[in-house]
Amino acid sequence: MSAPSSSSTLRLPAGVRNLLEGLALEVLRAQPADVVAFAAQHFQRLLEQREDSSAAPAAQGACPGDEEEEEEAEAAGRQPGHGKGHSARTQTRAISAQKSPR
Secondary structure, X not given: OOOOOOOOOOOOOOOHHHHHHHHHHHHXXXXXXXXXXXXXXXXXXXXXXXXXXXXXXXXXXXXXXXXXXXXXXXXXXXXXXXXXXXXXXXXXXXXHHHHOOO
């Protein structure tokens, strides 16, 4: 089965990248045996935190400046996420490097 082709570019909704990077970071920290169950619990905790704090869902796990960075990158014709405000990605790489055998 092939995916339908389209000339339009798909864009992730605001905050999706941050949510997935936050999940990846927690998976690397916890090293769960069942990643799907762990992800379900992770997102359930985020929902509960959002309900308790009334924070915007996209803001959960967001790094300061990420939304502005993505908008600036797109306006300049660059790939978003390749500039400042990438602390979650940097942390994920650092943890991954610490856990990988040498």
